[in-house]
Amino acid sequence: MTEPDALDRRIDAAARSYHAPGDPPLDAIWSRIEGDVAAALQAALADELAARRRGRVLRWAASAAALAASFAVGMIAGRAEDAPLSAPAPVAEAPAPSPPPAVA
Amino acid sequence: MRSRNRETHGEGMGRPAGVTAAEPDADRARVERARRGDVRAARELYDAHAPRVYRIACRFAGDAARAEEVVQDTFVRAFQRLGDFRGEAFGAWLRSIAVSVSLNALRTLRRRAAREVALADVDEPASHPVEPRDVERVHAAIDALPERARGVFVLHALEGYSHAEVAAMLGISEANSKVILLRARARLREELHDLGEEWKG
DSSP states (O other): OOOOOHHHHHHHHHHTTTOOOOOHHHHHHHHHHHHHHHHHHHHHHHHHHHHHHHHHHHHHHHHHHHHHHHHHHHHHHHHHHHHHSSSSSOOOOOOOOOOOOOOO | OOOOTTTTOOOOOOOOOOOOOOOHHHHHHHHOOOOOOHHHHHHHHHHHHHHHHHHHHHHEEEHHHHHHHHHHHHHHHHHTTGGOOOOOOOHHHHHHHHHHHHHHHHHHHHHHHHHHHHHHHOOOOOOOOOOOOOHHHHHHHHHOOOOHHHHHHHIIIIIIOOOOHHHHHTTTHHHHHEEEEEEHHHHHHHHHHHHHHHHHH
């Protein structure tokens, strides 16, 4: 009986010719796909530019929102500073005590 | 067996004359140029990687014309999806597309062949070129392997890719690739054990 490793090596040796590749006709294949590749690259470029544009718009919107928010916070803080913090709060007047009942 | 040009290990053997080197840094620059619509950069990527894609396509498809179709589909698909490429090794990314395209082509071919045989109901002789009997039997045994096992065997044992590379191409784990190869070898041994006796003799 042949050892498994030896049999594997024999199988590998015989398998080498399994669908053995020849020389690829690179130029012929490229000439068939060149147009498709150019179109694919243009489409990919257009997608990327659109994605970049979307990204720029989103970044601008986020910056504008952040600016508006800080402006609003500033306004609120400014108004709070304008309010007279030292003025005493109005005290509600206590009702006048009722006179003691007359003693007979 | 392991004479193909492997970009990951920098071996320079087996590169056809005039083929541009497939180096990760050069590839990154070419991909960037291609993303900006530069067809010449696309051609450089094609020159650097098409020979290896063609080898894989031949091993899977088994026919030069079909292998050429696989190469065409692989590159057109790759350039259509260039936006999905995230800077890992371009060659590995491309080969995973090639394997996927090859397997799809093979499935279509087998479905069509099965339909034709069922319709004709005749025993056509095999269209393979005439080989010595034992080599023919080995080829038939490889053909009879399950799709994934054949893929792992072809890529690892015949094309010399590492299990990590095979795993990336087939979308499986490295450990799974090793297990599948062991099973494929066991199945081939079982199928061809009588050849072992003959070879021994």
